[in-house]
């Protein structure tokens with residue numbers, strides 16, 4: 001084989017590999033197929049923290065307190081109100097206590113991500129439902145000293 005032909009083949013193989021790498025990268029950036037946990041790690045952990053405790057890497061530079069997301073149910077009176085949480089995430093519910101919302105409106109952010117998909121609205125709703133389900137799975141409930149069978153009135157651990 002002539003050197004020239006060999007160079008063309010090498011260039012073609014290199015191009016094929018580059019296209020493959022790009023395709024894999026593009027696929028992994030399709031957040032619509034992420035699980036709730038993966039979506040959380042990608043979009044929420046920076047503020048709310050890896051474990052949802054409100055201590056993400058940018059939390060301290062925000063002017064407002066970033067809430068502990070493992071305590072949503074506790075703040076809502078002991079039950080996890082799924083629809084209410086979904087509405088906070090997608091932006092249908094504003095958080096009036098803070099006046100101005102510090103958190104991005106995920107209904108809009110994800111819709112932008114899903115532009116060009118077959119059904120962007122349903123895809124966005126799905127992602128938010130998965131996130132809500134993930135948040136449900138990380139809730140911590142405190143058992144009060146009185147109701148705990150072995151506590152005999154001792155104080156429970158200080159809730160965070």
Ligand code: HEC
Pocket residue numbers: 039040043044045046047048062064065066067069071072075085088089095098100101102103104106131
């Ligand atoms: C830029 C930082 C930031 C990011 C990123 C962020 N949040 Fe928030 N989040 C906040 C802040 C701050 C609040 C408190 C309300 C406010 O000021 O907007 C909040 C409030 C919430 C609440 C309400 C909690 C409660 O009990 O009142 C939920 C639920 C929530 N975030 C979920 C999420 C989810 C899910 C994601 C990822 C898709 C996310 N957040 C990403 C900053 C952030």
